């Protein structure tokens with residue numbers, strides 16, 4: 554008999570097919586009544602398969618007495634109730650490394666599209682403003698400017714590496730210094746924002762980083778400053794972000810993540826100094842396939858009694 558697993562959110566079709574071939578998959582997102590579904594249909598699930606955005610709440614973990622493992626299709630574990638999982642002795646796996654390059658690429662793309670107004674330029678051509686009004690307003694240079702990276706983990710380091718090709722001066726703040734890297738460490742985020750033209754957030758989400766980027770930090774980044782976030786919406790005080798952008802105290806923002814996804818504050822939708830993406834930094838066929846392969850391999854290892862491939866922390 555196939556082991557039963559609870560899927561909290563849908564994965565790409567090839568991953569769904571592979572999981573369905575090996576397991577009896579209970580799809581929580583299709584359940585009209587989640588509590589009832591967990592208590593009846595899914596109650597014998599031995600694994601949870603989830604993603605970085607939705608995670609696994611303590612309530613879901615508690616609802617599954619047979620639960621043995623949580624496999625996350627992503628690297629962020631901020632939405633997984635880790636203390637609850639630990640209490641039950643349930644290991645968690647994530648998908649590190651395979652998404653690093655794509656997430657870093659999107660961070661750089663957001664920096665460029667925001668500062669060079671690529672989305673605005675596209676509209677300018679399509680709407681015939683170019684033909685009718687002439688040259689669009691001037692944009693701002695990215696190459697050679699100063700960047701502050703918030704959280705110099707795998708993704709932050711990959712962003713820094715890419716930015717050296719743009720002759721940018723990279724500094725960072727992080728939970729711990731990385732003496733093996735040559736970038737200057739700035740302990741105080743306010744100081745980092747004050748001295749940066751771009752602030753790029755690649756830090757993990759969760760309670761310790763919640764609203765780290767607040768009104769003071771945004772205003773320190775300043776009227777020409779650009780904020781880029783490919784980490785978690787929770788790291789930024791979104792109300793303060795909207796206010797800083799509306800008042801011109803912050804120059805622009807390139808955002809892949811938001812506080813209450815998939816809902817984005819209406820005020821942000823009206824601002825053309827902002828470039829928005831639907832939490833899609835890892836959303837390429839190549840990376841999502843590799844992430845899916847890791848989820849499948851971790852579950853297979855677990856059910857074969859083998860060591861997990863990428864247990865968290867990793």
Ligand code: 8YV
Nearest residue numbers: 604605606626627628629835
């Ligand atoms: C994914 C993420 O978009 O890795 C993470 O933590 O948030 C993203 O890579 C997500 O997990 C897949 O839906």
